[in-house]
Amino acid sequence: TPGEAVSALLRALEQDAGPARAGLRKALTIACRSKDPSVLSAVHAWLESASATIAGRASLILALAWSADDEAARALASSALSAAAPTATEFDDLWRLVQAARMLPSETGVDGWLSNLAKHDERWMLRGAALTALTDRKSALAATTAQAALDDAYSRVRVVAAHALAQTPSALQALAKHAVRDRWAVVRAASLDSLSELPGAEPLLRRGVSDTAHQARAAAIRGLTKARVTGAWPLVKSRLEDHDEAPDVLTDGVLFARAFCIADAARSLASLLRRGAGPDATSYESDVGLLALGTLIDFGGEPAAAALKSASGPGAPAGFRAVAEKLAAQPAVCATRHVAQPNPGGSTEESGR
Numbered sequence: 279t280p281g282e283a284v285s286a287l288l289r290a291l292e293q294d295a296g297p298a299r300a301g302l303r304k305a306l307t308i309a310c311r312s313k314d315p316s317v318l319s320a321v322h323a324w325l326e327s328a329s330a331t332i333a334g335r336a337s338l339i340l341a342l343a344w345s346a347d348d349e350a351a352r353a354l355a356s357s358a359l360s361a362a363a364p365t366a367t368e369f370d371d372l373w374r375l376v377q378a379a380r381m382l383p384s385e386t387g388v389d390g391w392l393s394n395l396a397k398h399d400e401r402w403m404l405r406g407a408a409l410t411a412l413t414d415r416k417s418a419l420a421a422t423t424a425q426a427a428l429d430d431a432y433s434r435v436r437v438v439a440a441h442a443l444a445q446t447p448s449a450l451q452a453l454a455k456h457a458v459r460d461r462w463a464v465v466r467a468a469s470l471d472s473l474s475e476l477p478g479a480e481p482l483l484r485r486g487v488s489d490t491a492h493q494a495r496a497a498a499i500r501g502l503t504k505a506r507v508t509g510a511w512p513l514v515k516s517r518l519e520d521h522d523e524a525p526d527v528l529t530d531g532v533l534f535a536r537a538f539c540i541a542d543a544a545r546s547l548a549s550l551l552r553r554g555a556g557p558d559a560t561s562y563e564s565d566v567g568l569l570a571l572g573t574l575i576d577f578g579g580e581p582a583a584a585a586l587k588s589a590s591g592p593g594a595p596a597g598f599r600a601v602a603e604k605l606a607a608q609p610a611v612c613a614t615r616h617v618a619q620p621n622p623g624g625s626t627e628e629s630g631r
Contacts, residue, residue, distance in 0.1 A: 280309040281316040288324045288338075297337035298370070306341035310351045318350055325358050335362045336371040336378075343378035356382050363391045369401060376407045384415040393419045402432040409435070413442040421446050428452050433462040440468035444475045454482050463491030470494060474501030480510075487513040492524035499530040508538050518546040525562035529569060536573040539612035544581040547574050551588055555598045568601055578610020 287306050290296050309317050321338065324330055330338075339362060342355035359378055366372050376395070379388055392415075395408035409427055412420040420442055427439035428449075440456060443449040450473070457469035470486045473479035483505065486498025495517060502510045511534070517523050518531040528550065535543035547570040553559060554567015574585035588594070589602035 280312040281314045281320075284309045284317045284320045288320065291324075291334045291338060292329050292331070297331075297333040297374075299337075303337055303341040303344075306338060307344040310342055310345040311348060313348060313350075318354060322354060325354075332362060332366055333368070333371050336366060336374040340374045340378045343381040346381050352382065356385060356388075360385065360387050363388055369404070372399075372404055373407065376404065376411050380411040380414040382415065384417045389415065389417040389419050392417070393423045396423050397426055402430075402435050405430060405432070406435045406438040409438050409442060421449070425449060425452060428456060433460075433465050436460065436462070436465045437468040440465060440472050444472040447476055450476050450478060454479075457482050457486060457494075463489075463493045466491065467493040467497040470497040470501050474504040480505060480507055483507065484510055484513060487517065492527050496524070496526040496530045499527065499534055503530070503534045503537050506538075508540070511535075511538075511540055511542065515543065515546060518543070518550065525566055528566045532566065532569045532573055536569075536576060539577065541577065541581075544574065544577060548581070548584065548588070551585055555589060555594050557593075559595075564595070564597070568598065571598065571601060572605060575605045575608055576611040578613050582610060 283305070287302060287309060290299070290302055291306070296302060306321075310321065321342070325335060325338065335358065339355055339358045342351050342358065346352040346355055355378065359375060359382060363375055363379075366375055372395070376392065379392060382388075389412060392408040392412050396405050396412065399405050399408070405427065409420075409423055412423055424439040424442035424446075427435055428443070430436050430439065436456065440453060443453060453469045453473050453476070456465050457473055458466070460466050460469065466486070466489060470483060473482055479501070483498045483501040484507075486494055486501070487510070489495050489498065499514055499517070502514070514531045514534045517527050518535075523531075532543075532547065532550065534540075535547065550563075550570040551567045551574065554564045554570065556563075559567065571585050571589050575582045586602050586606055589598040594602075
C-alpha cells in the first residue's frame with residue numbers, strides 16, 4: 279500500500295547510500311503514481327524536513343519527475359527542483375536534477391540554471407545534459423544556449439548543440455560552418471542532420487555526400503531524402519556503386535532510391551542484392567542486400583522479377599529466400615506513387631506535381 283510504504287521509502291532515502299539506489303527511486307515513483315493523497319503529503323513534508331539532504335532531494339525529485347503525468351506530482355517536482363537546483367554542487371546530484379528537468383515544464387529560474395550549466399560547467403557531460411534538458415523543455419533559452427555550445431571545446435557537446443538547432447533558421451550559417459569544417463565527423467554528421475530541416479541547405483547537403491567520413495556522408499544523404507532533393511541522385515548513385523562504401527551510407531542510399539522510386543537505381547540495387555546474398559557476405563552486406571531486395575520489389579516489373587529470382591535461387595541464403603517468399607505477392611508500391619524523376623540540374627522534380 280503506497281500510503282503505508284512511503285514513510286519507509288523516505289527513511290531509506292536518508293541513508294548514506296539511499297540517493298544512489300535506483301530501485302528505491304523506482305519504488306518512490308510507483309508510490310507517487312498511485313495518486314494516494316497521503317503519499318504526496320508525506321513527500322512534501324519530507325522535502326521540508328531537516329533530514330532531507332541535497333542528495334536525497336535530488337533523488338526524490340527525479341522519482342517525482344518520472345511520475346509527472348500526475349498534475350500534483352508535477353507541480354511538487356517543479357517547485358522542489360527550483361528550490362534544490364541552486365544549492366547542488368556534486369556531480370551525482372546535479373546529474374539527477376538535470377535529468378528531472380528534462381521531464382518538467384519550462385520555468386524561468388530553472389531554465390536560467392540549466393543555461394548556466396550548459397555554458398560554464400567544467401564537466402562536459404553536464405554541459406551536454408543541461409542543453410538537452412533545455413531543448414526537451416522547449417525553453418526560450420534553448421536556441422541561444424545551443425548556438426553558444428556549437429563552439430564548445432568538447433565534440434559531444436557540439437553534437438547536442440547541432441541537434442538542438444534543427445528547426446532554427448537563424449542557425450544556418452553556424453551549422454554550415456560545422457558541417458564543413460569541424461574536425462570531428464560526429465559533429466559534421468549532426469550538423470548535416472539538422473541542416474536538412476532548414477531552407478537553403480541543399481548545397482551543403484550535396485557537398486556532404488563527398489565528406490571523408492562515412493557518418494557525414496550518410497547524414498548528407500538522409501538530409502537530401504528528407505529535403506526531397508531528387509536531383510542529387512547522381513551523387514547518391516556514386517556512393518551505391520562504390521564497392522568500399524560503408525554500410526550506413528549504402529543503407530541511406532538505398533532508402534533514398536526507395537523514397538523516390540528511382541528506376542535508374544535498379545542496377546545498383548541488384549548489385550547490392552547479389553553481394554548481400556553471396557557466400558562470403560558480411561552481416562552488414564546481408565542487411566543492405568535485404569533492404570535492396572525490398573526496394574526492388576517496391577519498383578515492380580522486371581526489376582522485381584529479377585530480384586525475386588536472384589533471392590529465391592538454390593544458392594541464396596535461407597534468410598533471403600524467406601524474405602523473397604514473404605514479399606513475392608506484395609504489390610509494387612511505386613506503381614501507385616507519384617514517381618520522382620532525377621533532375622541533376624535542379625532540386626526536386628516529381629511527376630504529378
